[in-house]
Each structure stands twice: as structure tokens, then as C-alpha cells.
Amino acid sequence: MARNPVTWLGSPTFPKAAKSALQDTQLRQNLRKATGTIRGRRAAAVAEMDDWEQLRLAGEQIKDDVLARLDTLLLQLEESVQARGGTVHWARDAEEANRIVLDLCKAENAKEVVKVKSMATAEIGLNEALEAGGVHAIETDLAELIVQLGDDRPSHILVPAIHRNRSEIREIFQRRMGVEVSDEPADLAEAARVYLRQKFLTTKVAISGANFAVADTGSIVVLESEGNGRMCLTLPDTLITVMGIEKLVPSWQDLEVFLQLLPRSSTAERMNPYTSVWTGVTEGDGPQNFHLVLIDNGRTKTLEDSVGRQALRCIRCSACLNVCPVYERTGGQSYGSVYPGPIGAILTPQLVGDMHDPQAASLPYASSLCGACFEVCPVRIDIPSVLTHLRAEAVEAKGRTAESVAMAAAAWMFASASRYEKAQKAGSLARFLAKDGKITSLPWPGSKWTSSRDVPAPPSESFRAWWRKNRG
Amino acid sequence: MRVKVALFATCLTDTFFPSTARAVVRLLERLDCSVEFPLDQTCCGQMHFNTGYREHSKPLARKYTEVFDGYDFVVAPSGSCAGMVREIHPTLGTSPPRTFELAEFLVDVLGVTDVGAWFPHRVTYHPTCHSLRMLGVGDKPLALLRAVKGLDLVELPDSTQCCGFGGTFAVKNAETSTAMLADKMKCVLDTGAEVLSAGDNSCLMHIGGGLSRLRAGVRPVHLAEILASTEEDPWRATP
Amino acid sequence: MASAKEEILQRIRNARVAEARPVVRGYHQTGKGGVELFAERVADYRAIVHVVSDVPAALEHLKGKRIVAPQDVPPEWLIDGVTWLHEPLTIEELDQADGVLTGCATAIADTGTIVLDGGEAQGRRALTLLPDYHLCVVREDQIAASVPEALQRLEPTRPLTFISGPSATSDIELNRVEGVHGPRTLEVLIVT
Numbered sequence: 001m002a003r004n005p006v007t008w009l010g011s012p013t014f015p016k017a018a019k020s021a022l023q024d025t026q027l028r029q030n031l032r033k034a035t036g037t038i039r040g041r042r043a044a045a046v047a048e049m050d051d052w053e054q055l056r057l058a059g060e061q062i063k064d065d066v067l068a069r070l071d072t073l074l075l076q077l078e079e080s081v082q083a084r085g086g087t088v089h090w091a092r093d094a095e096e097a098n099r100i101v102l103d104l105c106k107a108e109n110a111k112e113v114v115k116v117k118s119m120a121t122a123e124i125g126l127n128e129a130l131e132a133g134g135v136h137a138i139e140t141d142l143a144e145l146i147v148q149l150g151d152d153r154p155s156h157i158l159v160p161a162i163h164r165n166r167s168e169i170r171e172i173f174q175r176r177m178g179v180e181v182s183d184e185p186a187d188l189a190e191a192a193r194v195y196l197r198q199k200f201l202t203t204k205v206a207i208s209g210a211n212f213a214v215a216d217t218g219s220i221v222v223l224e225s226e227g228n229g230r231m232c233l234t235l236p237d238t239l240i241t242v243m244g245i246e247k248l249v250p251s252w253q254d255l256e257v258f259l260q261l262l263p264r265s266s267t268a269e270r271m272n273p274y275t276s277v278w279t280g281v282t283e284g285d286g287p288q289n290f291h292l293v294l295i296d297n298g299r300t301k302t303l304e305d306s307v308g309r310q311a312l313r314c315i316r317c318s319a320c321l322n323v324c325p326v327y328e329r330t331g332g333q334s335y336g337s338v339y340p341g342p343i344g345a346i347l348t349p350q351l352v353g354d355m356h357d358p359q360a361a362s363l364p365y366a367s368s369l370c371g372a373c374f375e376v377c378p379v380r381i382d383i384p385s386v387l388t389h390l391r392a393e394a395v396e397a398k399g400r401t402a403e404s405v406a407m408a409a410a411a412w413m414f415a416s417a418s419r420y421e422k423a424q425k426a427g428s429l430a431r432f433l434a435k436d437g438k439i440t441s442l443p444w445p446g447s448k449w450t451s452s453r454d455v456p457a458p459p460s461e462s463f464r465a466w467w468r469k470n471r472g
Numbered sequence: 473m474r475v476k477v478a479l480f481a482t483c484l485t486d487t488f489f490p491s492t493a494r495a496v497v498r499l500l501e502r503l504d505c506s507v508e509f510p511l512d513q514t515c516c517g518q519m520h521f522n523t524g525y526r527e528h529s530k531p532l533a534r535k536y537t538e539v540f541d542g543y544d545f546v547v548a549p550s551g552s553c554a555g556m557v558r559e560i561h562p563t564l565g566t567s568p569p570r571t572f573e574l575a576e577f578l579v580d581v582l583g584v585t586d587v588g589a590w591f592p593h594r595v596t597y598h599p600t601c602h603s604l605r606m607l608g609v610g611d612k613p614l615a616l617l618r619a620v621k622g623l624d625l626v627e628l629p630d631s632t633q634c635c636g637f638g639g640t641f642a643v644k645n646a647e648t649s650t651a652m653l654a655d656k657m658k659c660v661l662d663t664g665a666e667v668l669s670a671g672d673n674s675c676l677m678h679i680g681g682g683l684s685r686l687r688a689g690v691r692p693v694h695l696a697e698i699l700a701s702t703e704e705d706p707w708r709a710t711p
Numbered sequence: 712m713a714s715a716k717e718e719i720l721q722r723i724r725n726a727r728v729a730e731a732r733p734v735v736r737g738y739h740q741t742g743k744g745g746v747e748l749f750a751e752r753v754a755d756y757r758a759i760v761h762v763v764s765d766v767p768a769a770l771e772h773l774k775g776k777r778i779v780a781p782q783d784v785p786p787e788w789l790i791d792g793v794t795w796l797h798e799p800l801t802i803e804e805l806d807q808a809d810g811v812l813t814g815c816a817t818a819i820a821d822t823g824t825i826v827l828d829g830g831e832a833q834g835r836r837a838l839t840l841l842p843d844y845h846l847c848v849v850r851e852d853q854i855a856a857s858v859p860e861a862l863q864r865l866e867p868t869r870p871l872t873f874i875s876g877p878s879a880t881s882d883i884e885l886n887r888v889e890g891v892h893g894p895r896t897l898e899v900l901i902v903t
Contacts, residue, residue: 019647028651034885054737064731071723084868090716142891143882159882166883185883189891196892201802217867227840227878227893234836235802245719252867256859257738259873267881270752271822274893275873276836282870285835296715300722309728325634329651366645368638368652369522371605391524407520411528414483414515415535424487438684448646452653453681456488459710463481463490467509 002095004298005125006351008153011336013362018330027331030165038322041268042376049264058257060380063313066248067303073215073248074294080218084280086290097295098129101207101240104291105135108238110205114196116222116229117141118209119157119316120242122338123351124297126207137207138199140228142192149176155332155340157318158266163331189226196228206232206287210243211315212258213292216251219279220292223262223272233276239287245294246312258315261378265317298351307389311347313379318343320373320383326366335363342373346386355390355397364390421464428458475505475582478543480536480571482553482673483515485694489673491710495700496549496574502700503582513539517564518556523640526564533557533564545581546571549696550672551603559606573603574696575613575671585615590703592622596665597695598656598679600672601634613671613695620698626663630655637678653682660690671695744820744856746901749849752823756876757889758897766848769900776809779842781834788812788848798834805837810844811894816871818854819861823876825849825899826861828869836870845894847874851903 003009011017021027046052066073078088091097101121105113113130115121115137127137127148139148146161147154150172154160161169170183173191181191208229212221220241222229233239249255263272281290303309321327321341332340336359337348345367349360364387373383395404413419433439434457442450449455461469477500481493493509500507517532536557540546546569548554554573561568578584597617603609617625636642636652643649656679660668668683668690670676680692691709701707713721750760763769767790774792782797789795796808814832815825825847827833832848839845855861865871878893889895 015645015647018645022647022651030884038885051738054735058734058736058738061732061734065734068728068731070728071720074720074723090714090719092715092718096715140892141882142880146882159885161882162885169883185880185886185888186890188883189880189888193891197806200892201806214867219867225878226880226882226891228891230836230840230872231892234840245723252862253859254734256862257736259858259862260738267887269875270755271819271824271873271875273756273875273877273879275871277867277871277873279868279870282829285829285837285870294719296719296722300719300726303723303726303728309726325636325652326645326648329655330648364524365641366648368601368634368636368641368649370601370634370638372601372632372634375605388522388524388526391522392526393524395524403523404525407523407525407528411517411520411525411532414517415531417512417514420483420514427487438681440685445643448643449681451646452650452685453678454684455681456677458488459490461490463486463493464509464511466490466494468511471509472511 002093004352005094006123006298006339006348007337007359011359013359014334014366015362017334017336021330021334026165027163028329030163031328031331034162035322035328038268042265042319042322045264045268045270055257055261056378056380059261059378060313062249062254062257063379065250066246067309067312069250070245070303073250074245076215077213077218077248080216081280081292084218086218086280086292089291089293091293091295091297093297094124097124097242097293097297098126100293101126101242102130102133102135104240105130105205106133108205110135112136112138112203113205113207114138114140114199114203114232114236116206116208116224116232117144118207118242119338120209120244120295121207122154124295126242140196140200140232142189142226145192146172149173153333154338156321157316157339157341163333200231200235204236205238205240206236207240207242208232210241210247211262212255213243213248214252214255215248217279219252219277221255221275221277223275225267225273227274230274230276233278234286236287238289240291240293242293242295245296245299262315262317265319265376265378298353301353302350305350308346308350308386310381311343311350311386313381314343314347315379317378319376319378323372323376325370325372326368335366342367342383343381346383346390349390355393361394361397364394424462428460428462431457431460476544477505477507478540478546479507479509480513480540480546480548480553481509482548482550485549485673488677489694492549492673492694492696495694495696496547499587499696499700500547503584503587510539516553516556518553519639521556521560530564533561533566533568536561537566537568540569543569545577547574547577548572549574549694550674551600551607551609552672552674555602555606573607573609573671575616576607576609578616579612586619587616587699589620589699589701590622591620591698591701591707593667594624594626594665595667595669595698596626596628596660596663597631598628598635598668598670598675599631600670600675603671604632609671616695616699617669623698626665628663629659635675635679637675642678653678657682657686657688661688665690667691667693669693669695669698739857740859742821742856744854746851746854746903749818749820749823749854750901752820753876753899756823758876758899760899760901762901762903764903766900766902770812773810773812779805779808779811779838781813781832781838784812784814784832802837802841805841808842810846811838811842812846813839814848815853817861817864818849819858820854821857825874826865827872827874828865830869836872839872840893843894844896844898846898846900848900848902851901
């Protein structure tokens, strides 16, 4: 089986990648500013809603219902789309999906296609596959364009160029567009408008993802801000939409929940500027050829795991990234995948589906389990619980290690109060390592701690020893 | 009637911070509780569970239930360990007795916020992640601190951000943990406080270990020790 | 060999996901609603909002401009002094127009959103996309209080566009900037 391109080939494990990212002071500054801004704004947008918790509960329940009836709902979606003149394709993995899309582009003789920002196509490495097949994909979302022109990788689900500040973006635009532009965000947006305008007006094939697909009507929903989505969804002759099989909602009414949860969670707005909904083909309005490509690429494997499957509820809002103290410091690229942050730490290894892969197995440990992600998740994914669940899988896959031996010894020691007390007494000998009541240097792996923090010297008397003496 | 309480000291506090456990005993007895310390207690299994050694945490969860079975209230000076017992133990196939973090127990069960404490120092308080998000203790610890005579409470900026401890995270992802710690320490130093308090010795050990390395002149003191301190018997730094 | 479709469906069935709990819709179905809230929320997006009783009188500022209008807008909107552009229009013609005047299908007070469905007085989607200025007329009775109320009023299989303010981006340092590819100016006339 081909490797799943959801992780980038050759990415180091999370601690290694994070170590170098942490030294990038510009990155640290950009992320601190951006995540700090959006955190405050999201909190305000959510505080306005006195029924937010009820919406979250409904969001969770609707998505759980989708996962429980996924086969039936997918067939219903297929039927609804076909009934309205669309064509539905199924792809087991990235390779199959990419081949389907490339063939569709070739059938239209397209050398260039315009793209709406889409996590699914980034996950399967579609742009690279199209390029190899002689089709150039133009990213039209501003942040995606910044990443594409900068020959860079994305670092955020919603704002893939969040790691870049205005002056870095200006430099990329001047170099690649050959224009003079200031570093004012409004001017940079204008430069992108001018750069892409003719492409929108002349390109015949567009590729999009989908935020939601309504099973009973066949309607596809895309939320966006800039209008690049509307351009791609409206002007070309052919539209190819690639979506993960879990992006369904059962009925039109269910959207009332997600159209409230998603904008406030992602861009911290009451509503994003544009939401497009289309069902198959409408005569005289928009693309007259519509293809829907449904991709599995590790999702059915994820579905098998009764704890881990809740990751499939994700609506890609990125609220968990914005509140994550680890993400804020390491940035998204350290996760080695298009899905960074807390959701990436649980989704990526499951889509890879192999805990023997050291990079994927390092991701569930990229968290202090502080729980800020769960608190903001609009579909109530209990990310900390899935993290510890996946850590257990990683431990199992690794087998016997120095760590597992130490953990077994600790468990054996804790299983008996007398063994524990003996260990306490032995440990208090570490007092002799201490100076002024603290230990400043320990051998490995304790050195990982003492590299930046002192350790208090163990006291001469444990609490239990005191209790025995005074109360026993 | 005196409330009978079992103290779950937690392995970290029992071993490294006995003054905190002694403070809990003193405080609860002052509030007319009878405190017992079942000597067969060890560890709640959190380190094992959170690191991926779920199977090793199961016997420890069972042991906890055996040791504390029959007590109406178990009180722990740790939001993290109380959270492990309350939220995780039931998923490991045990039904633990009712376990409270100290501040919750004082405010919710005993119904007190003014515990008659005296602590004439400038203090800032870090709400630890598990007490905040797993247990939902909210501002109960702050209410307790506000009622302490002589105490000058200063708000910690960005208080709800994790300090970067996270158990074995601090070692497995030491660099990231240190980056989080650096920001937390900056916030602590910005307050000009002399004492940093929290409801978890694990987080205090982490932030305190960093502050000590910097010779920052800020002392970590567990919430229990502040609340136990009185004019007659004031808090003293343990050697 | 099984087709991709058969194989995916089989894998889903093999996962044996238990039936889910019923969905509890404990959130609000309706809201405060009203012209005032709608106007305030639209304005929050930095759109231009007017509450008027007479549409033609509010269109004076279009005089001398080349404005696209769907064929079926109320005839009194087509005031003299404006070069009205009607279908059929090419993409280039739409791109070069000064603006577009439409009605809408419904609107949402809670979120300050206008919804177009290609029905009466709205035209196909490209009309409200390419011109840089969009003037949208919303009748008071078209304003739904909440998102759930608005969705009930809509026909899902029509091509729908939900518009909340002018086009915008938050892609640079997560700061919102109005005006990217879609119309950079959105003006809303609320007719009472």
C-alpha cells in the first residue's frame, strides 16, 4: 500500500521538529500575536450566545448520528447528487482520489485549474499529483496562495500562512508577482485580487472541498470569506468537489447548528462573509458539469476505533489550534501534516493508521493535556481522552523500551505501600545531591527536567513518616 | 457533627511536599473535620495513564478504591489527582469513593470561604489546568484567597494558560514545555508577587523549579499552606 | 475485485458503530429579530445600511453609473439616469459594470446575513459576484430572526449564497480586512 500523504515525507518526530521551530523567534512572535488575537475574538463571539452549549451538544449528536449511519447516508447523498445531474466518485485512498481528479481534468483538456481552499485535497497531496500529470493547480485562497507562492507548507487549518507576518508576505508577493506593494494587509489583499482576477474569469475547471454535504438533498456547502470560493464555484464550466466521507449531515435542518457553530469557532464572526450551497447542476447558473469525489483515506479505519472515531466529528474550525499552548509555541509545521494542533495530534496518526511510524506515534504526546482544546471544540471532541488512548496504542506498538521497563517497575512499586515507602526512603538520599535545598542537575532522563528547572530536594521526612510518628 | 475526611496526600506531595499535607490536616481540623490518613495509599496512577500505560494504571485505580472505600469524603491537595480519580478511574472499571480537590471541598461541602487564615504577603494564583477544566473548580480558590487576612492578591495575566508541566510531557517534549514555562514565569514576574500559589504541587514544582533556576525571588506555596496559616501559627518556609 | 464504493461501504459496516443517541435541539429556534437588529448586525461587517420606505428615492446615487439588474426587479427600481445592464451578459461585461442591484430571498437578523437563491429579482450567482459594488434590497417581511428560521424559509436545492458583509479576509495576521475578490462594497436597503 502507498504511504498516506497526510504526513509529509521525511518529517522528523514532533519533539525534534518542535526543537528547531522554537528557535525561530519570528515564528514565535507571529504566532503569539495571531493566536492571541483570535482567542479573544472567539471568546467574545461565543459569549454572545446563551445557547452555545446546547448547540455544541446538538453538533456532537448530529455528527455521531452521521458516523452511526454513514453507509446509508452516503448512498442517500450519492442518489440525491445524481438525481440533480452530478456524478459521484469513490476513492479508497489518496492515490485513487488523485487519479480520479487528474482524469477528470484531462477529460476537459485543462492545463490549469483554480482551487478553493480545501483540507481534503491538501491531505491527499492533490496539487503535487496534478502537477506530475501536467495540470497546474492555482490556489486562490489568500493564505493558500501565500503558501504556494512561498514554496512553503501550511501551518494552520484555517489560515495556512499564519506563521507569516505582513512583511514576509509582502516579500513573497513582490518576488513572485513582480509587483511593488506595501505591507498593509489591505494592499496585500488587493495585490492578490489583481493577480487572480483573470484566472477566475478564464479558467474552465475548478476544484473545491466541502464543509458539509446534506444527505437528503444532495446539497454541498462551502463557507469562505474572500469570494474566491464563489468565483470557483460559479464561473467555471466544470466543478470537482473532493470531500471526506465524514463531512455529511443527514438533513437540511442540521445545517442550522453548524452554520452557527463554525463561523464563531473559526473566524470568530457571527457569520462568515460568504456561504455557497449548490445541489448538482442548475441550468443557466454555475458549472454545468459537477463531480463529487468521496474519499476514505484512513477514515473507515478511524471509524473502527470506538474512542478515536470522535475525531471524525471535526468540522475543521481550528479553534483548538488557536487555544493550544503547544501549537502557539511550535507552530503547525512541527506536526508534519496538513492537520496540525490538537486535532492533528489525534486525527493524523489515525489516518496514517500505523503506530509503528515514529513520527505519527510522536503526535499524541505533543500535548500537556491541559484540556483547552476540548473546552472550545464546537462538536465536543474530547481530545485529551483520545490523546491518552492513542498514547496507549503507541506504547503497545513500541513494545519493550527503557521507558516501559521503568513504568512497569514504578507500577510494581506503587502497588504496595511498603515498597513505595522503601523507595521514598531510598529517594530521600537524593538530599545529598542537593545544594541549598535544590537539585540543579540530574543524569538522563532527569536531565531533560533539570536543563531548565531545579528540583526540590526530597525532605528528610515524608508526610507518611510524619503521620506515623505524630498520629499513628 | 464532625465531618470525617480521608486525606489522599498524593504520592508527589507525600514524598516531596509533606508540609502541604500537614497543612491540609491542620486546616481541616481547624474547620472541625476529623482527618484520617489511610497508610496503604500510594498513587492514583495518573502518570501511567497519561503516558500510555493504561494497563499499569488499572491496579492502582483498584487499589485507590480499596484503600478509601467507606469514606464519605476523600480530599486531595491536587486538582490533577482528584481529576484522575473522578474522571478517569470510572473508565478503568472502578467506582471510586467521592473525591474532592481541597478548594472544592471547602467551598462546596463545608460551605466556607473564610477559613480564618492570615498570610501577609503579595500572592498571585495560577489555576491549574485539571482543576480548571477537568473539575471545574472555577474561582473557588480565588474566593478562598480573597478572604485571607493580610493577603494582597494580584491577578496573574493569561492565568488559564498551561504552565507546560503535563507530567511526562515536561521530559518528552522538554523544549516545548520550557517555552511554555518561560511565558508563565514572565506572567508571574509581571505581577510583582512574592508568592505564587496553586492547588497542585506538580505545577508549582514546575514553575517553582524554573523560578528557582532564575533566582527570581518568587516562592511557590500551595494553597493549603496559605489557608492553614494563622496569626497564632503563621506559615513558615520549610527548610 | 470489489469497487471502491463497495469496499468503503463494507469497511463502514465492519466498523459496527452503535446507533447514536437522538439529537436534542435545545438551542433557540428563533430570536429577537427585527429591522433594528438586522441593520445593526449588517453594519458591524462594515456594510452600508439604510432603512427606507421608498426604494426609487434611495437609488439616486446610482445615476450616471452602469448597473446590472436582473430582468425581474420591480420596474420602479429602474429609475432614469442609470445605464441598466440586463441579461444576457458576458463575464467580461459583468466584470466591467459599476455595480449590481438585486433583491434577496431571505435575511437573518441575528447574523446580519442576506441570502440569495437565484429567484425573483436576484438573477444567477455571477451577477452579484463580479461587479465590485452590490446594492441589495431587503423587505422587512423577508428578515428572519435566526439561522434556523431562515433555513426553514429556503429551498435547499436552489443555488444559495449567504452574504454577510463585503468580501473579507483574515489571512494576514488574523486581522480582518474588507474587500478581496467578491464585491468590496455591500450596501443594503431595508424597506419598511
